[in-house]
Amino acid sequence: MNSKLFDYIERHNFIYDLSGVTKLLCYILASAAVMHSYDIRVVGVIFIISLICLKISGITFRQIRLMILYVTIFISVNTVLSFLFSPTYGVEIYGTEHVIARFTARYVLTQEQLLYQGTKVMKYCAVIPLSIIFLLATNPSEMASSLNRIGIPYKATYALALTLRYFPDVIRDYQDISLAQQSRGLDLSKKAKLSSRIKNTVNICIPLIFTTLDRIELISNTMDLRGFGMKKKRTWYSLKPLLVNDYLSVIFCVLMLGVSIFFTAAVNHSRFYNPFI
Numbered sequence: 298m299n300s301k302l303f304d305y306i307e308r309h310n311f312i313y314d315l316s317g318v319t320k321l322l323c324y325i326l327a328s329a330a331v332m333h334s335y336d337i338r339v340v341g342v343i344f345i346i347s348l349i350c351l352k353i354s355g356i357t358f359r360q361i362r363l364m365i366l367y368v369t370i371f372i373s374v375n376t377v378l379s380f381l382f383s384p385t386y387g388v389e390i391y392g393t394e395h396v397i398a399r400f401t402a403r404y405v406l407t408q409e410q411l412l413y414q415g416t417k418v419m420k421y422c423a424v425i426p427l428s429i430i431f432l433l434a435t436n437p438s439e440m441a442s443s444l445n446r447i448g449i450p451y452k453a454t455y456a457l458a459l460t461l462r463y464f465p466d467v468i469r470d471y472q473d474i475s476l477a478q479q480s481r482g483l484d485l486s487k488k489a490k491l492s493s494r495i496k497n498t499v500n501i502c503i504p505l506i507f508t509t510l511d512r513i514e515l516i517s518n519t520m521d522l523r524g525f526g527m528k529k530k531r532t533w534y535s536l537k538p539l540l541v542n543d544y545l546s547v548i549f550c551v552l553m554l555g556v557s558i559f560f561t562a563a564v565n566h567s568r569f570y571n572p573f574i
């Protein structure tokens with residue numbers, strides 16, 4: 298298991314130097330532009346932009362490979378199930394039928410279905426890099442201050458920041474306990490039976506739970522001793538001022554959402570791009 302998963306690593310580039318408020322607003326605006334449109338041209342452009350931003354951020358594949366694996370499995374299962382339960386939904390949307398292959402009376406592969414499901418996959422792929430950037434390129438404390446800045450109570454935002462900070466610690470604790478147990482003869486290799494591996498994993502999870510509870514108690518006692526929650530408002534050490542790049546980024550994302558709405562209202566006269574008419 299990768300100890301760097303969910304870890305915030307301090308860097309200095311265009312993406313990292315943006316304020317947490319800017320990243321939050323840009324994420325919301327760009328995601329809204331993707332969710333609003335089913336035009337594969339618009340979604341494809343946003344996907345390319347999100348990949349460029351991910352490249353600029355400097356986030357390595359090692360940090361996100363487990364996320365990518367889970368997301369790939371989710372998208373694959375979702376695509377298969379969409380076809381199994383609604384094999385002709387694309388035909389209903391676009392109003393035409395161009396058959397590629399006919400398997401049974403119910404299951405027919407059409408160009409319309411491929412376009413619909415391809416657009417859905419592209420929408421997922423466009424949002425995922427944006428989510429990765431928002432999660433991994435934002436300091437948890439700065440994320441909490443950003444959410445508080447837009448009106449969310451600081452107790453809730455601080456709880457979110459603690460959760461994000463705590464993920465890497467839990468992963469490292471799991472690794473330490475796993476290595477300690479394996480040094481005592483606990484077999485977690487692929488050679489062991491599945492039932493034995495599950496049982497041995499439980500033997501790791503039990504001390505991990507107690508370690509986690511001890512740490513939670515320590516943090517809560519520390520916060521109580523420092524008077525956390527005594528007042529309705531608080532200041533933030535990690536709050537960044539808004540600079541020129543922040544305003545330009547927000548304006549660009551507003552334009553992105555505007556283009557998505559424009560294509561829906563004026564070009565396609567629908568949320569769906571229909572090349573079959």
